[in-house]
Amino acid sequence: MSHPSDSPSNTTTHASSTTHTERDLQRYETGYDAWLSYVPLPTFPATDHVEAWATCCRQIHLTAEQQYPVIGTAARELARGISAMLGQSVQQNDANLQSPVASELSTGIWLIPLHTIVTPIPATSPSNANTYELPEWLTAMYREAHDDVQQCMAQGEEGYLIRSLPIGNDVNENSGTNNNAKIIILAPSPAGVLYGTFHLLRHLGTGQPLEHLTTTSRPANRLRMIDHWDNADGSIERGYAGNSFLYANHAFTRDWDRLHDYARLLASTGINAVAINNVNVHATETLFITEAFLPDVAEIATILRGYAIRLYLSVNFAAPIEAGGLSTADPLDEAVRRWWQEAATQVYRYIPDFGGFVVKADSENRPGPFTYDRDHADGANMLAAALAPYGGNVIWRCFVYNCKQDWRDRTTDRARAAYDHFQPLDGKFADNVMLQIKNGPLDFQVREPVSPLFGSMQQTNQILEFQIAQEYTGQQRHVCYLVPQWKEILDFDTAVNNRFAPVKHIADGSIWQRTNNGIAAVANTGADGNWTGHLLAQANWYGLGRLAWEPNLTAEEIAWEWATLVFGQDREVIDTVIALLMDSWPIYEKYTSPLGIGWMVNPNHHYGPNVDGYEYSAWGTYHYADHQGIGVDRTIATGTGYTSQYEAVNQDRYDSLESCPDELLLFFHHVPYTHVLHSGKTVIQHIYDTHFEGAEEAAGLLERWQTLAGRIAPGLHAQVAKRLSEQAEHAKEWRDVINTYFYRKSGISDMHGRMMY
């Protein structure tokens, strides 16, 4: 394919190569570029005026690249994606919309960060927008888009508007050429332009036509964050995809190429914040906020900044002692407060747009304000005061649970802990503190109810925390597409104040007009070639970002996007992958712990079946299975009273054996094995049936995948087949252990007489 013959009037700054190299192909087979592999399109994505649109796609016009590196990022990505997908070269041109221009813009894709041409955006009327001689069509579009643009502004300027302009009347339709074909990505900020660019690439990659493209989008959640649990020694807590690509041997790997590749993947899904170190902060990471490490941290921040991502650091609450040499970390101590102020000042000297601190305090042996007889608000607000002058945030995790005593007893209920600790503090946290709340009251089990903290803190900024890493859901050796689970959680109606109050509107803050809110998630990435170990686990990573941007996307839509972008447009492949992803969570649930009871995994590493693995823990993670029955009574009348933490409607639903949904029955009730579920089956027969089914269906996943052999890249096919094969084997182990355990304990035979080993 030749370069366009009509040389543009503006300077050519970039021309992409148009063919996939051998190295690109190898990389593709690895899965390294994931959903940004830019698989060549089978047909040009336009139904009419193909040549006009092809010409349009050869030109990128951008403004303000020099001032805004993110604009450059967007243009490079667009050139890369178009050249790979369409197989044609792309030229990049500097445009200056602030100088008077011709009444008609050139053909091409225009990246327009609105605030570079109209500053400030008028609050009530677009009339002032004509400060410059904007082309008529742009002014019109701006007027038309006004409401959307206003909305974008309210969400931190991250929204965008994309239009493909209709071919003008002056076109000779027979010739099929039309210099007027244009695509405009208009956004209030460079970040919005970047997100719009990724939208356009996704639009192309999923085979949508270029004509009549008109869309606006803005993120539902202001904060869309990934938490790394990477340690400076190179390990990753709950990491299932190799070691850290950030650290090794207590130093930064300085693999900036990989960091760029990582950042573009994040940005493409809409992620705008990253905490780069584990919330369990060890000695080396404690020093990240000191001169010893800040130069490296700042380099990372600079790279992330080019992708509109802010860097956060997890900090050690005891840092004033461990890094500062003070004798206390008491949050009300003046010297401690000063130490944190100076630490913050120093961090911002290196990283002017530093996001803030993430803190896990007073949990699982981490230090915290309790040591000094202070509460969590004292601790969080102290850090918030240090960061406030620079616009930084404190993200304070609510994963706090303490043993009531040395030894376990029947009254301990870990599910109560987060609410018991934090709800009484509602209204006491500073404006730049966000409480980060895990989706459920326990710990990312395959099935839990929604944390009752959502909705119970109306005067507190809240972040919903998911875990992309599949700690309890197969550890990226089993496929378990978590987006359907997340959707259920986002859509769960907390019924706060007797109104429709789904979790997604608490997470995004809209229900109480809070803006410092969002969604965060624990990363599932590592140094593995495909980032996530299991290729299909990429769909969770992708899905998390997409959902954080737009919680109303369906799990199927997200699966469709991911599958199409990774494997290309073979309909059978896509349908198979979508079905396989959509079935995977129910299958995983079937062969693991039943009916919402959770746990039943090996302690510490959490892989593989161990029914009593946590049964004797002092932390209240019990199933109470005996020879007669199983389940935890969390009702108000006879149990731990956990249900009282919900609003009345949910409280009643969970409290009653009749209305409690089957899938959470054992989370809320202790019942005999002979209790009959709404499904009509007894609990024990449900356990047997689901485990036989689950193991069989896990084997079926592999069979279904094998039908794709020859239809997708061999490298991608083989790596998934290997994992699915392990899963099929391991699912049998789960089936066997769980069924045998309950058969031996209950003495009740399977009604179908199947073999219990």
Next chain:
Amino acid sequence: MSHPSDSPSNTTTHASSTTHTERDLQRYETGYDAWLSYVPLPTFPATDHVEAWATCCRQIHLTAEQQYPVIGTAARELARGISAMLGQSVQQNDANLQSPVASELSTGIWLIPLHTIVTPIPATSPSNANTYELPEWLTAMYREAHDDVQQCMAQGEEGYLIRSLPIGNDVNENSGTNNNAKIIILAPSPAGVLYGTFHLLRHLGTGQPLEHLTTTSRPANRLRMIDHWDNADGSIERGYAGNSFLYANHAFTRDWDRLHDYARLLASTGINAVAINNVNVHATETLFITEAFLPDVAEIATILRGYAIRLYLSVNFAAPIEAGGLSTADPLDEAVRRWWQEAATQVYRYIPDFGGFVVKADSENRPGPFTYDRDHADGANMLAAALAPYGGNVIWRCFVYNCKQDWRDRTTDRARAAYDHFQPLDGKFADNVMLQIKNGPLDFQVREPVSPLFGSMQQTNQILEFQIAQEYTGQQRHVCYLVPQWKEILDFDTAVNNRFAPVKHIADGSIWQRTNNGIAAVANTGADGNWTGHLLAQANWYGLGRLAWEPNLTAEEIAWEWATLVFGQDREVIDTVIALLMDSWPIYEKYTSPLGIGWMVNPNHHYGPNVDGYEYSAWGTYHYADHQGIGVDRTIATGTGYTSQYEAVNQDRYDSLESCPDELLLFFHHVPYTHVLHSGKTVIQHIYDTHFEGAEEAAGLLERWQTLAGRIAPGLHAQVAKRLSEQAEHAKEWRDVINTYFYRKSGISDMHGRMMY
């Protein structure tokens, strides 16, 4: 204390200092010198003629030191021990018994390796012994000791004879001085002299008088070996006392001082062989038999040689491939055989007295002859042929068990595996092959029957393998004195050929006049200050060596020796420590897995209770507990048939529910929880009672230890108190988990109504 005023006629080569330095005291509080701390004696160990014996103890006369470094080792140790215990200096004198000497030897302690003066020892009559002009008393003693000496010779010349010569008639008894006081350590070899020296030091250290000392001793077992499971990376498999002191970071630590200190502790108990690397041989250790590592290995061998200890290496059966670049390790392949011959030749070039190879093959994923469709005899004999020209041995471990299939089934019985694999090969192994057989059929559980391989291979050299490391018995965090367990095993009557055939006579080879036999044990030592983590775990280390030398010692005697040598001669201290040690195994058994069923530990690391930890393993380590009963049916009629591997009398005893001893009931039988034991209790009540008792008694161990505060060195007291405190806590956890598990499973209440959590 002054040096002796009468300077000896021979050259003074050594004078020991007479006071404990500050550093010595610190070292003592650490426990570093263990039973060779040489605690100062409260009174001089003679009842009469104290000054004469004191003078005697100021002189050590030794012969042949130059040719035999072991003689020098003995003399140095003697000087060190005497000077510390008696608080007096010691002089060392070279004597030459081969030259005509005076009719009367000087006062002092004489170290006489017999073969340096009479070579060879006459086979039938002592008359030829007078080749040289031996002093009359020595000739007489030699005549008297002849039978013992002959016996010593038969056991590889390692025996010894000690006499304190009666004070002559020429003594002025009133003055109490007598230059004639003498102590003679006479042995057929330098090693025997060393062992006799340690005997004399033990005799002194335990406060026995010097008069009328007359003893002979020879080792029951020719091979008395310690197996290190140390890895080149510095870790120790099943190591509970810190990292390896031999290796770090894939190199030798070259901490030769520590190695000397280690070797003297070994030698003092009679150990004469050490395998310095793990039987699971990784890449680096595979190269130990190559030029890359042999210089370091040889340095270790040289140090050990000074303590009469031979060095062995664990080898990788696949070494011809991994280190030699061959394409096979088939034991019948000519190139492979040649490779091993050359490897052996090279090893002996560096280490002329190299002991041989230790091999774990075809077990737990180690390579072995099965890969090539050969049997264990093919594999072992191939290595034996390579070592035979140099007098080396192959020690071939019988810890072999394979899954019958991918997945577990009810017919798999790991207990059968060793016998099934090896018994059919009886008579096929070369003379310099020894099969190393674990004491029980499983894996060092708190209670197992004796391995049926003992007695079933009459034409095969056998080594009894114990584990000093407390892998399943508290991991040196709990006190568990294993000598009583080992005694039971040694005294177990296999009833082979319908005769009295205790395991100790199979281990020592006497029953079938085999000489290449012995006892080996997995080390419990590491880089910790006191070598074993738990100070009291030293008693196991000490006891193993003592038992291997003399299996008829009682567990109490050994405990008494160890306690006295470590803590000194406070009777109350010694009695308390002995009682505590003697109670410890029964207590540990009480609160852990009951009635011989074993396992019930967390997988992999094996610490802490987990009733189902190995229940779903494919390896056949089951308890089969269900709501009605528990136990493994290993009978011939209805079970796995494991009992058929025993001689009839034991077979019958175990097969019958009536005669099977309570403590092994669940190992051999599956019974209802309501089954009544010989003790009169039901199985379930036995479980409850023992676990309540065990936890209580574990707490009692700490209380009893606390009574010793102020009576023993604070450093020693504190370190044990800390461990006992952890044990008391952890025993409660065991009690709770086991009792709750069985209460929930059986639904049967404790008849005493105690709380089950």
